[in-house]
Amino acid sequence: MSAASLDGRRCWIFDMDGTLTVPIHDFEAIRAALGLPLGLPILESLLELPAAAAEEKRRRLSVIELELARAAEAAPGAEALLAALRRRGDRLGILTRNSRANAGLTLETCGLAGYFPEADRVTRDDGPPKPAPAGIHLLLGRWDGRPDQAVMLGDFRFDLEAGRAAGCATVHVEAGGRFRWPELADRCVRRLDELLPL
Numbered sequence: 001m002s003a004a005s006l007d008g009r010r011c012w013i014f015d016m017d018g019t020l021t022v023p024i025h026d027f028e029a030i031r032a033a034l035g036l037p038l039g040l041p042i043l044e045s046l047l048e049l050p051a052a053a054a055e056e057k058r059r060r061l062s063v064i065e066l067e068l069a070r071a072a073e074a075a076p077g078a079e080a081l082l083a084a085l086r087r088r089g090d091r092l093g094i095l096t097r098n099s100r101a102n103a104g105l106t107l108e109t110c111g112l113a114g115y116f117p118e119a120d121r122v123t124r125d126d127g128p129p130k131p132a133p134a135g136i137h138l139l140l141g142r143w144d145g146r147p148d149q150a151v152m153l154g155d156f157r158f159d160l161e162a163g164r165a166a167g168c169a170t171v172h173v174e175a176g177g178r179f180r181w182p183e184l185a186d187r188c189v190r191r192l193d194e195l196l197p198l
């Protein structure tokens with residue numbers, strides 16, 4: 001399959017943590033702290049637990065995520081790309097497995113909140129999390145956009161899988177350049193500003 005082109009795409013949906021921000025989430029350490037199975041996605045593991053246990057771990061997860069949100073820093077090159085896309089009049093959205101409250105704090109802390117109106121932030125409080133494509137469909141519905149006009153960008157497999165499932169172009173963003181899922185990505189970049197000039 002040949003890579004989908006990014007030309008002419010006007011709807012840009014970003015993963016937040018580790019894509020717009022410098023990666024600091026050690027999910028394996030979070031799983032260990034919460035007593036969840038290692039190597040398995042956190043939100044899905046919580047769904048397997050009895051309600052009371054899940055609730056207690058969700059509270060602790062929020063505390064951990066809040067600490068990380070307070071330390072958020074914009075990834076190098078993120079603001080340059082966002083500013084260029086906004087100048088062009090493109091749509092900019094967030095699709096994150098983080099909570100709405102922590103997404104807001106993260107974006108404020110790293111200085112990127114102004115690029116993403118509240119209505120264009122889709123979080124785990126708004127519907128099924130990635131890799132489900134529901135959040136992409138939700139944003140495109142609000143924007144009156146189509147998947148073939150959209151790009152999903154992220155640093156993890158779930159971001160790319162969600163983009164693929166929705167029929168969008170996908171960009172894998174990973175500062176280390178390891179790019180472990182080439183079959184899921186139309187472009188691989190170490191920094192978001194590698195996508196300039198558009």
Ligand SMILES: [Mg+2]
Nearest residue numbers: 015017018155
């Ligand atoms: Mg991420």
